[in-house]
Amino acid sequence: MGxxxxxSIPIVWLTDWDTALAEARATRRVVLIDVWKDP
Amino acid sequence: MTYxxxxxxxxxxERFVPLRLDLFRDRDVVRPLNVIxxxxxxxxxxxxxxxxxxxxxxxxxxxxxxxxxxxxxxxxRWGEHDRAITLLTAVTDRNPDAPLAPEAIYxxxxxxxxxxxxxxxxxxxxxxxxxxxxxxxxxxxxP
Numbered sequence: 001m002g003x004x005x006x007x008s009i010p011i012v013w014l015t016d017w018d019t020a021l022a023e024a025r026a027t028r029r030v031v032l033i034d035v036w037k038d039p
Numbered sequence: 040m041t042y043x044x045x046x047x048x049x050x051x052x053e054r055f056v057p058l059r060l061d062l063f064r065d066r067d068v069v070r071p072l073n074v075i076x077x078x079x080x081x082x083x084x085x086x087x088x089x090x091x092x093x094x095x096x097x098x099x100x101x102x103x104x105x106x107x108x109x110x111x112x113x114x115x116r117w118g119e120h121d122r123a124i125t126l127l128t129a130v131t132d133r134n135p136d137a138p139l140a141p142e143a144i145y146x147x148x149x150x151x152x153x154x155x156x157x158x159x160x161x162x163x164x165x166x167x168x169x170x171x172x173x174x175x176x177x178x179x180x181x182p
Contacts, residue, residue, distance in 0.1 A: 011042055011051050013059035017068045017087070020058040024085035030113045032055035032106075033081040033089075035074045037062040 044099035050106055082109035090116055104130045104139040111146060120154035141175035144168040 013034070014020045024031045041047055051057050060069050062077050072081060072089060082091040091112035093105055107130050111123040127150060130143035137143075148164035151157075165181045172178055 009045075009048060009052065011048050011057050013057045015059055015065075017058070017060070017065075020056050021085055021087055023056045024083075027056065028085070029054065029056045030110045031081075031083040031085070031087070032051060032057050032109070033072070033083055034057070034059045035062055035069055035072065035077055035079045035081065036059065037077045038064070 041096045041099055041102045044102075047099050047102055047106075050103060054106070054110065080105070080109070082113050084113050084116060088116075100134070101138055104133070104137050104143065108139060108143055108146060111150065115150055115153060120150055123150040124154065135171070141168060141172040141177040144171075145177040145180065 014023065020031050020033075023029070042051070062069055062074060074081075076094055078095060080093045081089045083089045091109040093109070096102065097105055107126040111126040114120075114123040114126065124147055127143045127147040130137060131140050134140065144164065145168055148161050148168070151164050152161040155161075168175070169178050169181060
């Protein structure tokens with residue numbers, strides 16, 4: 001059996017600001033924003 | 040890496056709206072967020088107002104604590120005091136000696152005060168912080 005993370009369900013990241021806020025309003029969830037840069 | 044950890048991935052997917060922005064490609068959206076370093080993690084409300092931020096990643100156990108503290112900071116702005124207190128308590132319940140425990144306790148004091156408007160309740164929580172982590176920078180913030 002490999003490392004446990006291999007069995008993890010990957011996070012589905014949104015990439016559009018307005019879509020994320022609409023989703024947050026609909027679900028009352030907090031928006032977790034990961035600002036990164038393409039290596 | 041932190042995100043492949045199954046507990047972290049589940050917490051992010053189930054409790055948050057995950058949004059990934061590129062510092063350069065999404066420049067117009069990112070600029071108002073005042074980000075100068077990557078990765079930067081921001082916790083924002085449904086209007087896009089950021090209430091908590093953190094630089095770089097942390098090991099999974101610490102990252103779970105960060106998620107609780109970040110979410111609690113947003114919930115507090117929504118007046119969800121009980122939820123915030125529950126999140127901040129979870130940090131020390133998981134590991135009383137966690138690196139982020141002092142911050143969680145400090146902020147639990149604030150959440151408790153915002154809920155009760157009681158100085159006695161506030162300092163009851165903060166006294167616990169002073170007793171357990173007397174040398175923490177968070178203890179030094181107690182007036």
